[in-house]
Amino acid sequence: MPQPCFSGIDVGASAVKVVVIDDSGDILGLNVRRSGHDFEASAKASFDAALAAANLDSGDIVRIVSTGYGRRNTLFSDYTRTEIGCHARGCFHYFPRAITVVDIGGQDNKVIKLDDRGRRINFKMNRKCAAGTGAFLEEMANRLSVPLDGLDSLARSAGGEATLGSYCTVFSATEVLEKIRAGTPLADLVKGIFRSVVKRVMEMEPLTGTVVATGGVVAHNPGMVAILEEEIGRPVLVPPHPQCTGALGAALFARDSEE
Amino acid sequence: MPARKDFQSSSRLKQIMADHFLELDRAAKQGSPKVAWCTSVGPAELLRGMGYLVYFPENHGALLGASRLATDLIPTANAMGYSPDICSYLTSDIGSYLKKVTPLTRAYGIESVPKPDVLVYNTNQCRDVKDWFTWYGREFDVPCIGVVTHREVGRVEEHHIGSIARQIRDLVPVLEEVSGRKLDMDRLKEAVKLSKKCTDLWKSVLDTAANVPSPLTFFDATIHMGPAVVARGTQVAVDYYEELLEELDERVSFGVAAVQGEHVRLYWEGMPIWGKLRNLSELFAGLKTCVAASTYCNSWIFEAMDPEEPFESMARAYLELFIARDEAYKEEYIKDRCEQFHLDGIVYHDAKTCPNNSNSRYGMPDRLSRELGIPALILNGDLNDLRCYSEEQATTNIEAFIEQIVEG
Numbered sequence: 077m078p079q080p081c082f083s084g085i086d087v088g089a090s091a092v093k094v095v096v097i098d099d100s101g102d103i104l105g106l107n108v109r110r111s112g113h114d115f116e117a118s119a120k121a122s123f124d125a126a127l128a129a130a131n132l133d134s135g136d137i138v139r140i141v142s143t144g145y146g147r148r149n150t151l152f153s154d155y156t157r158t159e160i161g162c163h164a165r166g167c168f169h170y171f172p173r174a175i176t177v178v179d180i181g182g183q184d185n186k187v188i189k190l191d192d193r194g195r196r197i198n199f200k201m202n203r204k205c206a207a208g209t210g211a212f213l214e215e216m217a218n219r220l221s222v223p224l225d226g227l228d229s230l231a232r233s234a235g236g237e238a239t240l241g242s243y244c245t246v247f248s249a250t251e252v253l254e255k256i257r258a259g260t261p262l263a264d265l266v267k268g269i270f271r272s273v274v275k276r277v278m279e280m281e282p283l284t285g286t287v288v289a290t291g292g293v294v295a296h297n298p299g300m301v302a303i304l305e306e307e308i309g310r311p312v313l314v315p316p317h318p319q320c321t322g323a324l325g326a327a328l329f330a331r332d333s334e335e
Numbered sequence: 336m337p338a339r340k341d342f343q344s345s346s347r348l349k350q351i352m353a354d355h356f357l358e359l360d361r362a363a364k365q366g367s368p369k370v371a372w373c374t375s376v377g378p379a380e381l382l383r384g385m386g387y388l389v390y391f392p393e394n395h396g397a398l399l400g401a402s403r404l405a406t407d408l409i410p411t412a413n414a415m416g417y418s419p420d421i422c423s424y425l426t427s428d429i430g431s432y433l434k435k436v437t438p439l440t441r442a443y444g445i446e447s448v449p450k451p452d453v454l455v456y457n458t459n460q461c462r463d464v465k466d467w468f469t470w471y472g473r474e475f476d477v478p479c480i481g482v483v484t485h486r487e488v489g490r491v492e493e494h495h496i497g498s499i500a501r502q503i504r505d506l507v508p509v510l511e512e513v514s515g516r517k518l519d520m521d522r523l524k525e526a527v528k529l530s531k532k533c534t535d536l537w538k539s540v541l542d543t544a545a546n547v548p549s550p551l552t553f554f555d556a557t558i559h560m561g562p563a564v565v566a567r568g569t570q571v572a573v574d575y576y577e578e579l580l581e582e583l584d585e586r587v588s589f590g591v592a593a594v595q596g597e598h599v600r601l602y603w604e605g606m607p608i609w610g611k612l613r614n615l616s617e618l619f620a621g622l623k624t625c626v627a628a629s630t631y632c633n634s635w636i637f638e639a640m641d642p643e644e645p646f647e648s649m650a651r652a653y654l655e656l657f658i659a660r661d662e663a664y665k666e667e668y669i670k671d672r673c674e675q676f677h678l679d680g681i682v683y684h685d686a687k688t689c690p691n692n693s694n695s696r697y698g699m700p701d702r703l704s705r706e707l708g709i710p711a712l713i714l715n716g717d718l719n720d721l722r723c724y725s726e727e728q729a730t731t732n733i734e735a736f737i738e739q740i741v742e743g
């Protein structure tokens with residue numbers, strides 16, 4: 077008899093992530109795609125793709141939990157959970173001890189503290205500003221005419237580093253323009269941009285204990301994790317598929333739920 | 336559990352608010368009785384004692400917020416040089432005056448707020464009120480007088496009281512000149528006596544929320560607070576709270592809950608988000624969460640009022656308020672409320688344009704969470720300027736906070 081399977085759908089501001097797991101929490105299939113303007117349609121398409129990747133059909137899924145910015149748009153899910161809870165749950169799955177989760181997403185950053193039983197002690201979300209989020213990186217990539225997925229390799233190749241002082245996205249863009257004029261190498265600029273993201277996150281809450289980094293920005297820019305490690309002076313753990321940790325957390329909630 | 340009905344007293348409440356504004360409108364048009372504008376914790380008892388009708392611009396500010404007119408009006412004041420970073424009651428009220436738009440028109444058919452004969456402030460809450468009133472003082476060319484109060488006060492000492500009582504006495508000659516009448520001490524004492532009665536009743540009303548389940552939420556209280564704000568020092572307010580208290584006591588005895596299935600109880604620290612009261616009230620109710628207590632609604636509790644010593648007791652009452660006190664006092668105060676009301680968490684509203692009523696900026700949430708062993712959430716928003724508020728982020732924060740409490 078096939079074992080029961082569960083799914084988590086994370087409808088974020090920029091990307092939809094779907095994870096399908098089995099009863100022991102192992103990932104059978106996953107899918108990531110852009111959210112676009114029709115959250116419901118993207119979620120459905122992503123769900124179907126994750127099922128196909130897992131070689132399952134929708135009848136094999138016992139329960140679905142949705143999360144993220146568009147969690148209420150996923151009408152075919154059984155219930156919703158906040159992305160804060162789901163990221164925490166997903167990270168604790170891989171690192172079951174007291175951890176500080178740093179999630180850098182397209183629109184929001186979160187710092188979530190968990191005790192050794194995985195219970196949330198507190199959480200903070202960034203203030204209503206894009207500085208330090210994926211949206212900020214997108215804006216900067218645009219300014220520099222560098223493709224978004226080219227930022228990481230550029231940052232790694234940097235010989236030096238530019239300093240960005242402002243915590244405002246728009247003012248940072250002006251600083252970047254000024255530095256371009258002054259002839260700062262592109263790679264150094266990108267590294268400076270990465271550091272400014274890390275700094276914005278570190279201002280939210282002291283990053284104590286074991287730090288776990290997740291989120292789309294972390295997934296696509298491992299160079300940022302290196303900067304975070306440098307800043308806090310300790311190694312930073314990254315779960316497999318960091319962009320999908322929220323979706324995994326949602327799937328784990330689906331598995332554990334009695335509803 | 337019995338289903339929750341609207342408060343019977345609500346119709347009486349509507350009538351009181353209508354009477355208040357219509358009476359002021361008539362007086363301003365006829366030139367009698369004289370109209371005094373007063374800040375929320377200004378010397379309203381003195382003004383009543385001297386025969387003034389009292390109008391509260393902050394109450395109008397809250398109406399501008401609740402009716403969602405504020406966000407359209409604030410930019411007008413911004414353009415006049417009043418920054419988007421200062422009190423949005425001030426900016427929306429001045430914007431409303433300049434654009435000749437007021438929610439009073441729709442509600443009561445009143446064209447504009449009543450013109451003042453005198454403006455009287457008390458800076459115990461902030462400096463913004465003085466700047467706000469001074470603007471109108473220039474505009475209407477009428478006296479703008481007031482009391483400058485100590486802030487950040489730890490223990491309330493006699494020298495504080497002496498200084499404030501003296502300042503209140505010093506208002507009298509100007510007020511006599513404007514009204515053309517001498518201060519009548521008996522009338523003043525009567526106003527102080529009625530204020531004290533109103534205070535005691537309002538406190539009892541709020542205290543009913545200590546029951547589990549609570550018959551009242553913070554969101555209800557922000558509405559029922561109306562008479563305590565605009566009719567403090569009159570019999571009307573006293574009668575209203577006697578009626579409301581009776582209704583609440585009855586609800587308590589039948590176990591009627593303000594939030595069906597209440598299983599989380601919270602404290603709200605800071606200003607209301609006036610334009611989002613309904614949304615937030617529904618969001619919390621949907622999460623079976625009762626916001627059972629707040630600092631804000633307690634701002635109209637003036638326990639020190641004593642008709643035998645009107646000036647000194649007014650001085651004490653206005654100074655003993657939370658907003659004028661130091662952090663140590665505030666922390667103790669919130670701790671007591673959390674214990675009295677059996678609360679599971681604290682929501683701090685960090686209102687962008689009111690640092691005076693935002694207590695989340697100097698580390699208090701973390702300190703109190705540690706001491707009380709209950710979690711805290713900081714919501715970024717504003718009393719009136721909805722440009723400072725993100726509905727989606729606020730919702731996610733609140734939902735995640737309740738999840739955290741429920742998961743234990």
Ligand code: SF4
Binds near residue numbers: 422688689718
């Ligand atoms: S205390 Fe805050 S809301 Fe009240 S008048 Fe002052 S700044 Fe405005």
